[in-house]
Amino acid sequence: MQVTEAEASGLKRAFQVVVPAADLAGKQDARIAELAKTLRLPGFRPGKVPLAIVRQRYGKAVLGEVLEGTVGEVAQQVVTDRGLRPAQRPEIKDFKFEDGQDLAFTVALEVLPEITLPDLKAISIEKLTADPDDAAVSRALDQLASRNRSVVAADPRPAEKGDIVVVDFEGRIDGVPFDGGKADDAEIELGQGRFIPGFEDQLVGIEPGQTRAIAVTFPADYGAKDLAGKAAEFSVAAKALKRPVLPAIDDAFAKTLGMENLAALTDAVKKQIGREYDQVARMRTKRLLLDQLAATADFAAPEGMVDAEFNGIWQRIEADLKEGRLDDDDKGKDEATLKADYRAIAERRVKLGLLLAEIGRANTISVAENELKRAMQAQAMRFPGQEKQVFDYFAKNPQALEGLRAPIFEEKVVDFILELASVTERKVAPEELSADPADPPAGAAPADPPAPAAPA
Numbered sequence: 186m187q188v189t190e191a192e193a194s195g196l197k198r199a200f201q202v203v204v205p206a207a208d209l210a211g212k213q214d215a216r217i218a219e220l221a222k223t224l225r226l227p228g229f230r231p232g233k234v235p236l237a238i239v240r241q242r243y244g245k246a247v248l249g250e251v252l253e254g255t256v257g258e259v260a261q262q263v264v265t266d267r268g269l270r271p272a273q274r275p276e277i278k279d280f281k282f283e284d285g286q287d288l289a290f291t292v293a294l295e296v297l298p299e300i301t302l303p304d305l306k307a308i309s310i311e312k313l314t315a316d317p318d319d320a321a322v323s324r325a326l327d328q329l330a331s332r333n334r335s336v337v338a339a340d341p342r343p344a345e346k347g348d349i350v351v352v353d354f355e356g357r358i359d360g361v362p363f364d365g366g367k368a369d370d371a372e373i374e375l376g377q378g379r380f381i382p383g384f385e386d387q388l389v390g391i392e393p394g395q396t397r398a399i400a401v402t403f404p405a406d407y408g409a410k411d412l413a414g415k416a417a418e419f420s421v422a423a424k425a426l427k428r429p430v431l432p433a434i435d436d437a438f439a440k441t442l443g444m445e446n447l448a449a450l451t452d453a454v455k456k457q458i459g460r461e462y463d464q465v466a467r468m469r470t471k472r473l474l475l476d477q478l479a480a481t482a483d484f485a486a487p488e489g490m491v492d493a494e495f496n497g498i499w500q501r502i503e504a505d506l507k508e509g510r511l512d513d514d515d516k517g518k519d520e521a522t523l524k525a526d527y528r529a530i531a532e533r534r535v536k537l538g539l540l541l542a543e544i545g546r547a548n549t550i551s552v553a554e555n556e557l558k559r560a561m562q563a564q565a566m567r568f569p570g571q572e573k574q575v576f577d578y579f580a581k582n583p584q585a586l587e588g589l590r591a592p593i594f595e596e597k598v599v600d601f602i603l604e605l606a607s608v609t610e611r612k613v614a615p616e617e618l619s620a621d622p623a624d625p626p627a628g629a630a631p632a633d634p635p636a637p638a639a640p641a
Contacts (some may be wrong), residue, residue: 188200188202188263190203199292200291204255204288206288209252212255260275260277273464273490274294277293278427295488296487303478303546305544305605306606306607308478308605310609310610311609312466312610313611313613313618314611315483315613316460325457330432337425338425341394343389347429348373349428349429349629350372350388350427351371351425352370352371353368353370353422354368354421363447374429375388391423393426395422399419403417462615466618469607471599471601479536482539491531502523529571
C-alpha cells in the first residue's frame with residue numbers, strides 16, 4: 186500500500202492512497218474460501234461447493250465487501266499511523282477502481298487544533314445568590330391557589346375583568362368567514378390576554394343574552410400567515426357568566442395538596458423557590474465563565490465542525506423566518522447579516538466545545554456508567570409503561586446516548602473549573618439575580634450547547 190500526503194494546510198489533511206490489485210485479490214480469495222466453508226447450494230454437500238462456482242455466483246458481492254472494508258481499514262490506519270486526531274469522520278474522495286486494477290482514493294480530514302489551556306486559577310467570577318423573601322413566597326402561594334381554584338356560575342350582570350364569559354362567536358374578514366374563526370360555548374376569561382389583542386377588552390360589560398360586534402386586527406406576527414395583519418369582525422353572543430373562586434390559603438388548603446398544614450406548605454414553597462434561585466445563579470455563573478473561556482479560545486475551529494453547527498442553527502432560523510417567529514434582535518436584518526451573525530455563534534460554540542473537551546481530557550474527567558444510567562432512567566420516567574423501549578432506544582442509538590452524555594460531561598468540566606477559579610459570592614435581591622449580566626458577545630452561553638465528547 187502506498188500513502189502520499191497531498192495536503193497539509195491549517196487543520197486540513199489529505200492523503201492519496203493506492204492499494205495494489207494483488208492485495209485486493211488476496212482478500213477476495215480469502216473471503217471466497219471462507220464463504221465456501223459454510224455455503225449450501227443444491228447438488229453439493231455443505232462446505233463442498235467448488236471455489237469456481239462460489240466465485241461465479243458471489244464474486245462481485247465479495248469484491249464490493251472487500252473494497253468497502255479495505256477503504257475503512259486503510260482510512261483508520263492512515264489516521265492511527267500518523268497520530269492524527271480527526272475533528273470529524275474522514276471523507277473518502279476521488280475513488281477509482283476497475284476490476285483487476287489497483288484501488289486509488291483520497292482520505293481527506295480536518296484535525297483538531299492544538300489547544301493551549303488557559304490558567305483556570307486566573308479566572309475570576311462573581312456569583313450572585315438570593316434568598317426567597319416573603320413577597321416571593323406569598324406570590325407563589327397565590328399562584329398555587331389560582332391553579333386550584335373552582336369556577337361557579339355568576340348572577341346575570343355586566344361582565345368584569347376576571348370573569349369568565351361563555352360565548353358563541355364567528356369571525357369574518359371582508360365579510361367572509363375564515364377557518365378557525367368560529368366556536369360554540371367558548372369560555373373566555375377577561376383580562377388574561379389569551380385572545381387577539383382587543384378582543385377580551387371589548388367583552389367587558391356584556392351580559393348573558395346580549396350580542397356584540399367586535400372589531401380587531403390580527404397581529405402582524407400571528408401564527409397563521411393568511412390572517413396575520415388582517416382586520417376582522419366577530420359577532421359574539423354571550424350565553425352565561427362564571428366567576429373563579431380562589432380557595433383560602435390556610436391549613437385546609439395545604440392538606441388538599443398533601444401537606445400537614447400551612448406552615449409545612451409555606452416551608453416547601455420557600456425551599457422550591459430557593460432551588461429555582463440556585464438554578465438561575467448557576468446559569469448566570471456558567472454564562473460568565475463561558476464568556477471568559479471564549480475569550481481565551483484563540484485557536485482555529487475546524488471548518489467542517491463549524492459548517493455542521495451552523496447548518497443546524499440555520500435550519501431553525503429558516504423555520505422561524507417562515508413562521509414569523511424571529512427574535513426582536515434579528516428582526517429587520519437581511520439574510521446575509523443573519524448568516525454572518527449565526528456563523529459567528531456556530532464558531533463560538535465549536536471553540537467552546539473543543540476547549541471544554543480538552544480541559545476534561547487533560548484532567549481525566551469522564552462520565553461514569555452509573556451517571557449515564559441515571560440519565561437514561563430520568564428519561565424513561567417521562568414515559569410510564571414504556572421504560573424498556575426507552576432503554577432499548579438508547580442502546581441502539583449511540584448518537585442519542587451521546588446526547589445524554591455530553592451535558593453531563595459539560596457540567597462536570599464546569600464544576601471542575603469553578604473549583605479552581607476565584608469565585609466570590611454576593612447576596613442580591615431576586616430581581617438583580619434574574620437580570621442579564623452585561624450584554625454578551627455573539628453566541629453567548631444561553632446559545633452554547635453541551636461540549637462534544639472529549640476527543641481521543
